[in-house]
Amino acid sequence: MRTWFPPGWRERLRRGNVVAFGCGALLMVLLLTWQSSLSAGPSQPDRPRPTISPPSVPATPQENCGGNDAELVVATGDDVSTGSVRREVIEEWNGLLKPPGDPRAKLLELSDSTDVRRAQMAALAQAGSCAYDVLVLDVAWVTEFARHGYIQPIDLEGRDDRFLSGPLLAGQIDGEQYGVPFAADAPLEYRRRDGRSGGYLLQLDDNEMGTINFLETIELGGGKVLDGDDRTAIALDLEPDGTWRALKSSRRTLSSTDESAAVLRESLQMDEDASVVAFKEGEAGGQPVSYMRNWPIAFHQLAADPRMRAPDQRLTFDVHAPVTRGGVLGGSVLAVSRHIKPGKLAPAKRLIDRLTSPEVQAKLFACGGYSPVLTEVYERYEGGGGPSCQRQDGSDITNPSLDELAKLAAETRKSIELARPRPKSPYYAQFSELFRRCARGVWENKVSRETFFASVGALEGALSGRVQDDRPLCGKEGT
Template sequence: MRWMRAAGRGLLAVAVVLSGFAASAAPANGERTAGVRGDGRGPMTLATAGDLTGYLGPVLEGWNRDHPGERVTLVELPDSADETRAQMITDLRPGGGRFDVLNIDVAWTSEFAAAGWIAPLERDRFPLESFLPPVVDTATYEGKLYAVPYVTNAGMLFYRKDLLDRAGARPPRTWAELERQARTIAPRYGVGGYAGQFLPYEGLTVNTAEAVYSAGGAILGDEGERVAVDSAAARAGIGFLARGVRDGWIPREALAYKEEESRQAFQDGRLLFLRNWPYAYAGASGAGSKVAGKFGAVPLPGPDGPGTSVLGGSNLAVSAQARHPRSARDLIAYLTGEEVQRRVLTEGALPPVRAALYRDPALVRQFPYLPALRASVLAAAPRPKSPHYEQVSLAVQAVAHDAMAQHQTPEAAVRRLAGELAAIARRR
């Protein structure tokens, strides 16, 4: 959910993914027996991270108006993704049971499914063929569907169009072009070359995975059972990031950047290139931005052409302890229908999962980055799937940060990461 909080801080009028719907507190366990029906239908709770926008309120009010016997109550959990995950897990374990439908980060699907906390879903119940194909993979575990994609996301390269135009250059399609322009064009105008999210947190896991994937490598395979990171591709990907800091075209201060710090640096005119999520487009186009009207966005570059982004976003899942699973599945179908998905974009400013919306001429006029975002999503890949994803992410970010900070060579960093991931995989 980190990408959702970043969007919330970056946009004043359009914050994150769900809404400021005035939700009442979730009912206590003893109150949940009221209205329980044997046909799987009845009232529900929908749990999601906090710091939410205002668009879902009317959406849920529409559902409640049309389904008075199956009303949904929104439960807003803390802003922190770690706290949200912890509260969800506490409720999903035996003795919990407040939550029926959960809006979970795409990286949590495998963990929750492997633990038996969320129920498998029927593929033919949902129009998966209408979604952008890569997003469906984030909702599966061991070949089964355990959630339904709700919001997607993919990293993009934001660039200073005005500065590239003055230099007679086009946006980079390869790492070599990015590095050359960051080293030669940026200093002419007194700006930094390139930045992403390089503080050791989930954002660095994403940036590292993108570099490894773009080079043709992998981190884990076989649903987390196989360590795949000890490869030339992984050494090339981590080496690319480490070389950027060593040679100065990645500013050292970027080692402390999360989404918002990096967005602000670009928006303040301090960077030539930025890797970030699409939400940054609106902030950089808004009042007070020094680069409004002067920038563009393209897919991430790779070694020999367009690279591979990591998929972000969230999926909707049904708790294995849901009181009314049929109503829960119907609510998910409603929230992933085309009408609500359009509102995800137009009112929530977040990337929908419905493919047709990316080709809608009116939407493309309103959101000019949609074609590039579509290309990024179609070329994207999920984060490493593992029942122990949190430990995997901590290992990736710690090792990558040491390599970028020049504390360890990329070769040594990859060997160390392979060993740490092997130890994690043995915990299955």
């Protein structure tokens, strides 16, 4: 069966800017990875954790830091919406709304890989570059960028009560606001309505989405991985039986029911996009698919496909939020580079105000599927009064109806309010890689129960900036 994608997808796929860095930036990324993982020795859970000094950020003279004075560069990931709506919003700002003296905003799409994008942004920030003025940061990376001095605090001027609490707190580090909520994310369960008895798809590929899904597999299943106010305490061994049972379970309990469905092993090769394609086609690796865990933005990707609508245009799938336990909080914030030139600071704040306005947040939701961060927008949709998408580009994309948007808004808000953040550690990336390697090893039958729980000390060390010693913990030899 031929896979359907919305118009313009090939052109957007080619927009990655990884090649723009060249060999110099690649070396910078490697240096950053090496420096941030300096070891303080093997983990000693029963001893006080040492204070880890962040990497130094050079005081590069402003005239030598790079950048274009005529442009306000917004560094972000690939626009995965069905109509490049983020780019439309930036164009509207430049054409009609930008104050005459402000530099034009430029949306610079970096790698579509969250991990690579983080390394790109961090490498330039550590080098003192002002090539990026505003960063669209995944909420998981805010602590790293704040404590390492890559971004600066931003004053919300008493308007913080506009935002949902989870996304707002995700941008707060050590009592200061470093990121303004831009897009919220939390897991939703998608169900096909074709009456077939198929399996459940997760995204367990070897990237950050794999980490998120393994965390959810354990914690939605009744186990425990993280604890503490900042979620930086490792609790794997506090409930070992429940944790192991949840991780090893071959079934997922369905939202709002007591039923369950088999989790397909094909999930180990799935990321967000691949699972959406498999869900549309109703099969993965020859196995029928009836359920999928994904982000809210997948709703628009599905609703825009004619195959996912009946002849009367009703959707052939449904969507539900988790009802008993929360998943992992995702999403992004808008942050201002520590190295932004002084003349661009006020324009950057004006652009951020526009991008977090009710008008823009509703458009990003209705036309692109990006979940809002403003309470007001959810209340409007849940009350039946939110705007639907009015496209001006002549595309043949089928936009969700107002009723469909109202249902999506209600389920998304439920999930966001239940969701829990990832650890607020500047060394979260180290934890993520190690935890995912161990969890994948269990699923691949390469890692024993004993070895998995022996990773507690190494995981604690990773969150404190210490790398494990030379033991093959959770590697092939660790079974």
